Amino acid sequence: MATPALRFKRRGLSPQQRRDLRSGLLFAAPAILGLLIFVAYPVLASIYFSFTSYSILQPPFWTGWENYQTLLFDDPLFYTTLYNTFYIAIFTIPLSVIVAMGLAMLLNVKVRGQSIYRTIFYLPTIVPFVASSVLWLWIFNPQYGILNTLLWYIGIQGPGWISDPSWAKPSLIIMNLWGVGSWMVIYLAGLQDTPQELYEAAELDGATAWQKTIYLTLPFMSPYILFSVILMLIGIFQYFTQVFVMTNGGPADATRVYAMYLYQNAFTYFKMGYASAMAWLMFVMVVLLTFVIFRTSARRVYYGGQ
Amino acid sequence: MQEQSRKPLSRRTFLKTLSTAIGGTAFLPLLAACQGTPPPGGGAQAPSGGPTATVLRAEAGAVEPTPAPRQAAAGRSTVIEVWYPYGGADAPLYEEYWKAFEDENPDIGVNAVYAANDLSTNAKLFTAIAGGKPPDVTWVDGPQVAEWAARGALEALDDRIAAAGIKPENYWSPSWNQTVYEGKVWSLTYGSDPNFGFFWNKDVFVDAGLDPEKPPKTVEEMDEYDTIIAKVDGNRIERLGFIPWTVYGAANSLFTWGWCFGGEFYEPDSRKITANHPNVVKALEWMTAYAKKHDPTKISGFQAGFGSGTQHPFFQGKTAMAPFGPWELSALKRYAPNLQYGIDFLPTGPDGAPPKSSWVGGWTVGIPKGSRNLDAAFEFVRWISTSDTATMIAGKTFNQFPGYRNSPYYNEVQNNPQLKAFYDILVETKHQRPVMPAQAFYTGELARAVDAAIFGQKTPKEALDEATVNTQKELDRILREGIS
Amino acid sequence: MAKIAQSLTGVRQHQRSQSRRKLYGAIAAHIALIGLSIVFFLPFLWLLSTSLKPEWQIFTFPPVWIPDPITFEHYGTGINFIPFWSYLSNTVIYCFFAVLGTLISSSLAAYSLARINWPGRNILFAILVAVMIVPNQVTIIPQFLIFRTFGWIDTLLPLTVPAFFGAPFFIFLLRQFFMTIPKELSEAARMDGASEWNIFWEVIIPLSHPVLATVGLFTFLNAWNDFLGPLVYLNSQSNYTLSIGLQQFRGQYDSLWGPLMAVTTVMTLPVIVAFFFTQRLFIQGITLTGIKG
Structure with missing residues (x-):
């Protein structure tokens, strides 16, 4: 019994808070996934592409600040x-x-x-x-x-x-x-x-x-x-x-x-x-x-x- | 006319009176628009006359539903997918090709997919190639061959061409040249367009008091005829001699007149863009002078009532002279059956420019990189470009001059005076658009230069200098990055 | 007495002049409103009038205002020029899934942000708000490449699937609305042993019909009107939506104004009808969602 109590203390979460965290994340999961796939990755990728020459048919290659x-x-x-x-x-x-x-x-x-x-x-x-x-x-x-x-x-x-x-x-x-x-x-x-x-x-x-x-x-x-x-x-x-x-x-x-x-x-x-x-x-x-x-x-x- | 007394509206007056002008309109029943949509396809009523009505209705008839993808005949061991770029009235006629090919090649079936040649299609093809699911055969516009080859979108065909015994001299030389880039052949020409025949409307010539059998022989004469033919009613243009920048788009117009004036657009050995060649500049200066003569915005107002193709003002007797390709012959027969016209070489440019100027356009057929049926695909490419059957269909069904000189169609052409006129042009032709991998960009830049010059925003020299510099930079970039 | 009487007449006079002023004001307001209504409505009348005119009346000057005779031929030609029914069904499919996906995913996320007290929700909310100002153009190229790897180019999937992963702006709107629902309601349900899902589905959603309707309508309009998405992702004509079909039609037959106006009318009318029926809800929704932020 000591271990879980300790863990709670360390993470500072009560059972209610844990439940909230779980359901909060669950409800927001599609949106979070959406942010990662359709926003975060594209944003990072487009920063990268902006430093490359990329024509779809060939892989992008680094050109630095040229663009x-x-x-x-x-x-x-x-x-x-x-x-x-x-x-x-x-x-x-x-x-x-x-x-x-x-x-x-x-x-x-x-x-x-x-x-x-x-x-x-x-x-x-x-x-x-x-x-x-x-x-x-x-x-x-x-x-x-x-x-x-x-x-x-x-x-x-x-x-x-x-x-x-x-x-x-x-x-x-x-x-x-x-x-x-x-x-x-x-x-x-x-x-x-x-x-x-x-x-x-x-x-x-x-x-x-x-x-x-x-x-x-x-x-x-x-x-x-x-x-x-x-x-x-x-x-x-x-x-x-x-x-x-x-x-x-x-x-x-x-x-x-x-x-x-x-x-x-x-x-x-x-x-x-x-x-x-x-x-x-x-x-x-x-x-x-x-x-x-x-x-x-x-x-x-x-x-x-x- | 009443309109002559009207002052052109300046932007300043306009802005000043914007608010008051907004309110000053006649009252109309507001709810008229809410009566609901008429049933689709509802009963057509005949228009009550008017000279343009017949023409416009005929045009309306020209447009036909988009073709559905075509399925290969059953029981073929190999099925190739072919992308072709013709929609509209021509599309159903292509069935003749697929059928004839399947008849002559019992093992190969053809799935044909219409893929319009516009901006989105290149994206479609390129993503299909990059995604590993390209068609087996695609039509490629002549000036795009080098660019697609440089991008790695096409298979080189040299070995197969040699094995099939096809030789450069079998083709009209500009049509062969446009398929060769970096020493390799990337596609075979399907059609050679003799660009262009100079069409003149004999009825309009008579109406204007000109000899209907004497087309202008020089560009200067063309200008004089224009002055006689043009009808301007106050601020409204009713008729013009011609519009120099409507030769199948601004860029093709500049190619046409640039060569006509003795200019050059590209120096292949040094890979130099030469849009600012003195004679190209001269050609654009001449186009600009024409624009000034009639006021470019008035001309664009005039043009706004028309379009391209069968909606070209020439079809309606609104312009008297126009460079056209042979494919317009059947269009004219269909949509302006009563129009009396003649065909000749383009007028000769000034100051010792070469006479009988023309260039060759036209489509080619190639194999996208990654095709899984190379043998069958090449058989189709070879067949459509060189076989008697296919080249005869091209000529007879589509008024399309084959790129392949040995086609039996060229025997038939001799007996038809209209086609003979085009044949004579084709024989004389030496030019094709530059074979280099920045052609799409170049076309865009030339169109911009024409626009900027005729609207007086830059001098023709400035505009073409800029186009030259920009395109050179783009070309150098592509060559430097060695995309291929 | 006299003084009072005097001041009374004064008040009466004052009232009379005030009500007269009000009357003049009302008349002036009506005149202005009617005048402006005409200006705003005239383009629609011009559209309808052109679409119903015989061809030769389109190109006459000065123009014929009321078509004579009224003809529906352009509707027939226009609709037959293009695979209209296939465009329409693609558009309807796009709209349906976009609305469905957005309503489900965005309301779930909004519920999480507004009604569940979990650590990190403020960060998520801040990110969502920040994302709203990232322009389309930044993400469209990588998104295009993602969908290409999925093999989704030239299908409706790139347009519909993202809807199921939440739309920041609508999450924001829904969250603002959910915040206004009294906490006590969900607390009471929780006391009765309801799960978060029960609370969401049985307490919050039934109370949120106006805002859901607003979000649904906005999503519908966005999808119905979307141009860049279909332009980038759809290549075959059999997959086109109406907006891109109309653009293509205009590109090819740029001076066939009659059929062009007929197809434009057909494309415009459903949204106008939809709007007429729902406008109260619509405008209420905009007001409700407190765009004040």
């Missing part, structure tokens, strides 16, 4: 795709926040029929990307598309949109704005969570709608905005389907985005090592940017009750 060096100092297309990705991010993210917040605030007004409006605004986000890309390709058609038709009605000769290098990125941004529904719903949830007493008090003090928005709504919504901005950032670095379906990177590289170039290297040119290095640079950039956003927003984000 990274080539990317950073010797591949203009890498910077082109980075520029395109940042361009799209810099316009899409703030505009999405504004549009989504505007829609959420409208939906938060107490009038009838809100569930219908909410459904309509949300609808674009559930349409498969491939389907919406094909649809927008047709909308952007310079000769027969709806967009230039509408512009024509109001007396404007529309541009070439997605087939014009200087308009292709703005076109993608417009298409992105059409899909802000999920952020809108998140903001709406946040708005409905804000304390009504404060608004009533502000109204008694004669605050205007604008003042209420600036001094009450935005501070209360700031955690939601921060959350959405970070997720949008991660999403835009992975932005792929729309471009792949609509333009395949053209015209004149105007829409060749980072994720697309990565895919191309991996599965068109079979440069698996090079593509892995791109993936890791992307990860580093996402982490750095997330960190910067957290840092710069620290003072402006208001977490209720703190």
Whole structure:
């Protein structure tokens, strides 16, 4: 009897704790296995591949920092795709926040029929990307598309949109704005969570709608905005389907985005090592940017009750 | 026209008015979209006329369901798996090959699998090879042979070719050359495409006041004809003489015009990429000047209503001149039966460029590394490339000129003026796309260069310099790492 | 008295002007909402209108808004161009197993993290959160190679099997929800001698229908819409899902806008219908799961 007691003592676990540990691990086993097989191993492997030349048919061989060096100092297309990705991010993210917040605030007004409006605004986000890309390709058609038709009605000769290098990125941004529904719903949830007493008090003090928005709504919504901005950032670095379906990177590289170039290297040119290095640079950039956003927003984000 | 007074929208005005523009649309019944899906395959109603309708409907008829994998005939001692890249209307016709081969080889059965030749297919083939389960035979696009060989994806065929008594001179020389890399032969050419015949639409020529029997003889003349033929209605292009960068994709367009202008793309002995050869630069400058003449974005607006293949604007009388391959003859017969056209050599480039310029494209057939039925596989490769039966099927069923010069099909060609025109082109041809292991990359870079130049983002020289440097780097890397 | 009366009228006036202001506000809100609804809905109408137009009306300018006559021919052509039913059944299989696998594995893991007090669970949770920001692209190449060694390329297995091994984001959502269920409930069951499995299956799961529905719907949509996965793993047309089939269709017949729009409509409609029926649950779910983190 002395031995088990000793062991318990040494491991510091009571029978209940042991039971908990066992069932905890058992319940989490699939997820833990999943993490090991589908995340941990791939992450380690891709670090390794990023230092090799690997074309699937031959085993990888070590090339050291060559992939990274080539990317950073010797591949203009890498910077082109980075520029395109940042361009799209810099316009899409703030505009999405504004549009989504505007829609959420409208939906938060107490009038009838809100569930219908909410459904309509949300609808674009559930349409498969491939389907919406094909649809927008047709909308952007310079000769027969709806967009230039509408512009024509109001007396404007529309541009070439997605087939014009200087308009292709703005076109993608417009298409992105059409899909802000999920952020809108998140903001709406946040708005409905804000304390009504404060608004009533502000109204008694004669605050205007604008003042209420600036001094009450935005501070209360700031955690939601921060959350959405970070997720949008991660999403835009992975932005792929729309471009792949609509333009395949053209015209004149105007829409060749980072994720697309990565895919191309991996599965068109079979440069698996090079593509892995791109993936890791992307990860580093996402982490750095997330960190910067957290840092710069620290003072402006208001977490209720703190 | 009303449109002429409309000002082009600048990006700035657009951004300024984005929010207001969004709201200014007509009201439409919102629920119209919720009426439910019509039953699939529901009753087709005839379109009520319109000139393009017939053409488009005909095109719609061109597309056919994807072929299911084909099972070998029963009772064969050896069964080979063959991957072929043709879907659409042509696919069912391939049964003729499998059947004829099985008839002539009673021991061998053919399982044929359609595997589209696009990005995902290379991945499919390469993973199949790496995973040890490759097909026994696969079609390989000519310019990919060297690359696949260098990657170790193909079996060398020299011994078997020698044993079968096949000689280089049996093939059109560019078609043989494209299968030889590092001194070994990696596949046998299936078809030799004389790229290209210069097609012109006689009706459009008449309509524009040109002599329908006189195609342009030089590139300069082609430009002059374009000016006469082009119809621009305000900001809307109605018709063009031609579009220089739609010769089966931007890269093939540059190959076509680059050689036409007397350029070269690769120096095999020194393994140097020469995309910035002065005459290739000249060709791209000419394409760029054409783009400027009509405004590239307007042309892409015009193009957006069309596609490639049977949706090419030439089929609808929207462009009057186009370089095409012989396989378009049957497509034209089927989808634009009333179109009156002629075929000639490509116009000659400027400044003493060689006349009658053309190059040879086309597919080859090879054996992936790891095939377990090498003998039967090679028998199929030999049969499809050189046998009378197969080469006759190629010609008669597919309008596909065999790579094998001794094919009896070439006797038939003499009696058909249209095919004869292509035969004459083929006889003159000296070029094939560079035989080197960075060809896919090169093609991508050339396409990018064309795009960048015609949209005015780089000068043709800059764009081609960049393509040269990038491709050279990639080629050197592959050669240095000695993948093979 | 007079003073009181005066102030009363003042209040009344104030109330009247306030209710008028409210009325104007409501009207303005409606106008804005209707206007924006049109903007957001117009693309769908354009899609439907194009898919129902006779071919020659598609390429006319200015365009015909309401097809005349309405024709279903593009649906017939579009669906016959591609092995539509095979794409559909592949997609449904993918969706079914993805939803099933995710619900089982993720709720088990979430239960472990939220309701069982075992050493190391906080570490596991932290890892799960960290994993959420690892981009797809980092893992996709090695995953591709793993599945290649299994011989799973060109099957639906690489798409469905991982679902049975938990999805960090959904584990996170479910955990947040399970945390809100009072401890007393499971304690009471435990007193009655219930095992962890009984508690999970008979106490927690029945209380979690809204969040399970949300996770299920999200998973369904992800699978239905997934493009990169099928693009990387599927090669034969007989294994294609709708999303990749549509892309291929677009690549080959890029100017057959009528059939293209018809197939797009057919692909879009099921999700729209699914959403119409479940939208309350859906949005409730998003609110419920406290994305605030």
